[in-house]
Amino acid sequence: MELGPIFRAMLKAKAGYILIALQIAVTMTIMVNAIAIMQEKNDAIARESGMDEANTFAFSSTSFEPDADMRSLVEEDLDTIRNLPGVRSAVASNSYPLRQGGWSEGLQLEPDANSSDSIGSAIYFVDEHGVDSFGATIIDGQNFTPNQVSFKDPESNTWPAYGIVTEALAKELFPEEQTSVVGKTIYLGDNDPINIVAVIDRLQAPWQSWTGVERSMLIPQRRLGTYQTYIVRTEPGYRDELMPQVEELLANSNKGRIIRSMTTMDHVRMRAYLDESAMVTMLTFIVTLLVIITGLGIVGLASFNVSRRTRQIGIRRALGANKFAIMRYFMVENFIVSSVGIATGGILAVLLNILMVNAFGLQPLSWYVIPIAMLVLWLVGQIAVAGPARRASNITPAIATRSG
Amino acid sequence: MLKMKSVSKTYRTDMVETHALREFSLTVGEGEFVSVTGPSGSGKTTFLNIAGMLEELTSGTYELDGKDISSLNDRERSKVRNEKIGFIFQSFNLIPELDVFDNVDVPLRYRGFNAGERRRRIEKCLDMVGLMSRIKHYPGQLSGGQQQRVAIARALAGEPRFLLADEPTGNLDTNMAESVLDLLSEINTSGTTIIMVTHELTLADRAKRNIFVRDGQVSDGPPELHFAAAANA
Numbered sequence: 001m002e003l004g005p006i007f008r009a010m011l012k013a014k015a016g017y018i019l020i021a022l023q024i025a026v027t028m029t030i031m032v033n034a035i036a037i038m039q040e041k042n043d044a045i046a047r048e049s050g051m052d053e054a055n056t057f058a059f060s061s062t063s064f065e066p067d068a069d070m071r072s073l074v075e076e077d078l079d080t081i082r083n084l085p086g087v088r089s090a091v092a093s094n095s096y097p098l099r100q101g102g103w104s105e106g107l108q109l110e111p112d113a114n115s116s117d118s119i120g121s122a123i124y125f126v127d128e129h130g131v132d133s134f135g136a137t138i139i140d141g142q143n144f145t146p147n148q149v150s151f152k153d154p155e156s157n158t159w160p161a162y163g164i165v166t167e168a169l170a171k172e173l174f175p176e177e178q179t180s181v182v183g184k185t186i187y188l189g190d191n192d193p194i195n196i197v198a199v200i201d202r203l204q205a206p207w208q209s210w211t212g213v214e215r216s217m218l219i220p221q222r223r224l225g226t227y228q229t230y231i232v233r234t235e236p237g238y239r240d241e242l243m244p245q246v247e248e249l250l251a252n253s254n255k256g257r258i259i260r261s262m263t264t265m266d267h268v269r270m271r272a273y274l275d276e277s278a279m280v281t282m283l284t285f286i287v288t289l290l291v292i293i294t295g296l297g298i299v300g301l302a303s304f305n306v307s308r309r310t311r312q313i314g315i316r317r318a319l320g321a322n323k324f325a326i327m328r329y330f331m332v333e334n335f336i337v338s339s340v341g342i343a344t345g346g347i348l349a350v351l352l353n354i355l356m357v358n359a360f361g362l363q364p365l366s367w368y369v370i371p372i373a374m375l376v377l378w379l380v381g382q383i384a385v386a387g388p389a390r391r392a393s394n395i396t397p398a399i400a401t402r403s404g
Numbered sequence: 405m406l407k408m409k410s411v412s413k414t415y416r417t418d419m420v421e422t423h424a425l426r427e428f429s430l431t432v433g434e435g436e437f438v439s440v441t442g443p444s445g446s447g448k449t450t451f452l453n454i455a456g457m458l459e460e461l462t463s464g465t466y467e468l469d470g471k472d473i474s475s476l477n478d479r480e481r482s483k484v485r486n487e488k489i490g491f492i493f494q495s496f497n498l499i500p501e502l503d504v505f506d507n508v509d510v511p512l513r514y515r516g517f518n519a520g521e522r523r524r525r526i527e528k529c530l531d532m533v534g535l536m537s538r539i540k541h542y543p544g545q546l547s548g549g550q551q552q553r554v555a556i557a558r559a560l561a562g563e564p565r566f567l568l569a570d571e572p573t574g575n576l577d578t579n580m581a582e583s584v585l586d587l588l589s590e591i592n593t594s595g596t597t598i599i600m601v602t603h604e605l606t607l608a609d610r611a612k613r614n615i616f617v618r619d620g621q622v623s624d625g626p627p628e629l630h631f632a633a634a635a636n637a
């Protein structure tokens with residue numbers, strides 16, 4: 001190898017190399033941090049809601065008859081749905097994960113406690129089918145019994161005495177508890193006591209960007225407003241055929257209401273994470289573009305250097321360099337520039353990441369992002385320089401004696 | 405030993421065919437100092453390029469050291485150039501980005517010598533051409549004569565059997581040309597075969613053998629040259 005003379009020759013014409021090294025450094029910096037952001041977004045997108053999303057759909061029913069008997073209407077609807085072949089379970093509730101709109105309450109361990117001590121939680125009103133319809137698994141305690149379910153008109157504000165909490169909410173409420181939180185009492189709103197009857201593994205709140213997204217509580221109550229949200233969980237593979245079927249059945253069973261917002265959970269997730277997906281797409285585009293531009297910059301500099309050195313390449317060939325040695329010269333030269341750029345970029349990338357972690361609460365860089373980015377840029381450099389290097393290797397040694 | 409038999413070289417462009425060499429035959433023995441003269445465009449450089457394997461011939465045979473080189477691939481040709489042939493060019497052809505040391509080092513690196521061996525050879529050759537004091541200079545900081553001496557050092561560092569020189573004094577004034585010729589004679593005396601293209605008869609005169617090229621062929625040459633050569637012998 002001829003690292004020494006190659007490096008010394010580069011120092012004689014620094015400007016071009018420094019610019020390219022800088023470009024590589026900037027690309028590295030942006031690439032690494034874009035990947036960190038994309039990873040965070042992708043992690044968010046990949047978080048499970050707790051529901052059996054692939055086999056669940058939801059819709060709303062709005063009654064416009066002022067004195068409709070909502071209690072029997074909802075019972076009839078649920079009977080109809082639950083008796084359809086392919087339906088695993090169904091529930092009427094107020095919202096569901098990723099929906100962005102829902103009900104929240106502050107929870108406390110003591111009645112009359114200072115409300116600033118309260119822990120926020122999403123509230124889902126359900127019956128004894130709620131746990132299964134929401135795809136949750138009870139990890140401690142027992143599900144609601146049918147006689148625990150109460151019925152309330154929307155104006156009433158009495159709370160049932162039972163609740164099922166997610167494990168995340170239980171941990172937040174009782175961080176010290178080692179054994180079981182089942183049977184413990186917590187207080188909600190105006191000091192209504194709630195007895196925890198069960199803990200479920202996971203059920204997200206409707207607001208996916210809320211820091212407390214994993215804190216939810218199921219309440220055994222049906223609120224008899226004119227607006228109802230239904231959540232239907234099907235056996236695998238039945239979702240798509242059941243959706244129009246349910247819509248038609250319900251629409252025909254009662255002409256005094258409209259069925260709306262019929263949607264799969266897949267679609268709900270897609271809509272909920274639209275911003276994150278758009279961000280990932282945009283960053284992918286930017287990083288790809290930057291890498292391509294850097295690659296073209298390397299091609300440009302290498303082509304310029306090959307033209308500038310046409311004569312010297314001929315001389316080197318005359319002095320005994322074979323084609324491979326000429327190619328290697330330009331590859332090594334690129335490796336040096338790339339390494340300087342990548343090393344600088346690596347340092348800048350870490351600094352920028354620290355800044356972003358501190359300023360925007362971004363999650364810290366995964367250790368493997370930097371070596372992967374290094375490898376990618378080294379590879380891009382070598383691929384970019386291969387064309388011009390190949391051209392250089394085809395320069396005839398006769399140049400040395402011709403065109404004096 | 406260098407042996408060309410009926411070598412032809414034809415350059416083809418879109419419009420014209422140039423027969424730079426036609427049926428060119430020449431044998432140069434071990435230790436000879438041959439000058440090649442001839443009018444401009446007669447094929448002298450073409451001959452030297454083929455002899456030095458910088459170009460391939462169109463037809464004919466060329467043996468170097470008893471070996472037909474027409475079947476060699478690029479790698480092998482490069483190796484022969486590197487090990488057996490030293491070049492000296494009219495325009496010196498030093499690499500401007502490298503200092504004197506690194507310039508002389510170029511063929512030695514392709515040879516694969518270790519650092520100590522390279523340094524020893526570089527210093528020996530630079531000492532021989534009297535330029536040890538300029539070892540850290542760049543070509544741009546040297547006179548034409550000094551550059552050509554560095555080029556000679558570079559050509560000799562690999563201890564080649566053949567030294568090919570194309571108008572080595574063409575860009576030098578008379579004094580410098582003389583001293584370069586002195587150097588070449590000295591090198592030849594120590595056993596290196598030299599083929600030197602020149603158009604200056606007084607310099608050609610310093611060679612032990614003169615050949616004259618006309619229209620791509622070896623010709624008998626102008627009588628005065630034969631006379632000079634005879635007188636020299």
Ligand SMILES: Nc1ncnc2c1ncn2[C@@H]1O[C@H](COP(=O)(O)OP(=O)(O)O)[C@@H](O)[C@H]1O
Nearest residue numbers: 415416422424443444445446447448449450451
């Ligand atoms: N690469 C080339 N392409 C076309 N013609 C060439 C090329 N090189 C040399 N020639 C032609 O070949 C002939 C011999 O050239 P050359 O060997 O350089 O002559 P000399 O060195 O004796 O002046 C000239 O007519 C020249 O124009």
Ligand SMILES: [Mg+2]
Nearest residue numbers: 448449450570
């Ligand atoms: Mg010539």
